[in-house]
Amino acid sequence: MTAPADVLHHSYGGDAAGLICGYRMQPGQPAQAIDTTQAWAWLQARAVSSPVADGAPVDAQPFLWLHFNLSHAQAVRWIERHAGLPDTFFEALREGSHSTRIERDDDTLVAVLNDVHFDFAFEPLDSATLWIGVTPHLVVTARTQPLRSVDALRTAVRGGQCPHSSAALLEQLMRTQADGLVRIVREATQRVDRIEDELLANRLNHRRARLGVLRRLLVRLQRLLAPEPAALFRLLQRPPGWMTEEDAQELRDASEEFSVVLRDMQGLQERIKLLQEEIAANVQEANSRTLFVLTVVTVLALPINILTGLFGMNVGGIPLADSAHGFWVIVALLTGFTLAAAWLALRWGRDQ
Secondary structure (H helix, E strand, O other): OOOHHHHOOOOOOOOOOOEEEEEEEOOOOOOEEOOHHHHHHHHHHHHHOOHHHHOOOHHHOOEEEEEEEOOOOOHHHHHHHHOOOOHHHHHHHHHOOOOOEEEEEOOEEEEEEEEEEOOOOOOOOOEEEEEEEEEOOEEEEEEOOOEHHHHHHHHHHHOOOOOOOHHHHHHHHHHHHHHHHHHHHHHHHHHHHHHHHHHHOOOOOOHHHHHHHHHHHHHHHHHHHOOOHHHHHHHHHOOOOOOOHHHHHHHHHHHHHHHHHHHHHHHHHHHHHHHHHHHHHHHHHHHHHHHHHHHHHHHHHHHHHHHHHHHOOOOOOOOOOOOOOHHHHHHHHHHHHHHHHHHHHHHHHHHO
16 A cells, blocks of 8 residues: 555656645644645545634644645646635735735735745746745645745755644744845855955955846845735734744744845845946956056157157158258157156156
8 A cells, every 4th residue: 555655756846636735733732744635535525624623722723735746737626616815815916926924814814935046056037936825724835946945944954843833834834934034144144255356355356247146136035025014024023813922923033034134135135236346347457457558658758759750751851851960850859748748647657
């Protein structure tokens, strides 16, 4: 008989309904891997027995986490038929909304989070969206491309971590995403440090292009990952009735941690901007030195060009034409004029 954990991987990108992984979580117990058939049966049994009838606190009741691959044709259809999520969740899917936010629709939390790809390579386009629906007994996450935060959370669940509620799972996902951003900011800072060291050593090639890529990446991540403050404020002010005060406080702390990471990211952007301005100033200074050298060469050649042009005219009355020492006199004049022009040019250069 095939084990439930193996059923999830019999096809690429998920099972027949696009489920990448599914877990039944009971506080205080290890998570149990399930497939869509088992999840459907559990949800049907749950609909018959309401949470109130169970007599257990919301944070002590089992819940499901189902993670879907939206690239699978059956994923959205299965969620619509069996998950019982509100229309807001599916509207966000259809609209392709990429603005990070957490909203409340009656007793359901609908979240849109942005994260970097699993094989993130510091490219501005290496990010994608994760859509989340949270009820007291179900958490549905859906994405089109593999994401780092979800994979890290799945690894933690496989390792024995089991959130005590569906809201706690959402909070842990946000913290995992924040930890991933911390690593990205740390790696970006190390790259900027190396670029700054190369700049100080005057051995940097393609420096503006490298800094430009990092800055565009950080700007894009900040724009996509910064939560909408109004939606989050409304949620924390009026959380769903099933969410405990502890879970609401954990979400508040996770959002503050997110804000700290985003501030660090903004500070790194300012540092990159200052480095770009310094590099631009160095380039402008180098161009000014080159232009100065060209100007000096032109000034030094000016007396020679003028005198040779005058004495090269084939007309009568050219001075010193019949003198035995005419050539040396002209050489002396050219040397004197050249030295005077060089002195004036160097004096002007020092004044600048």
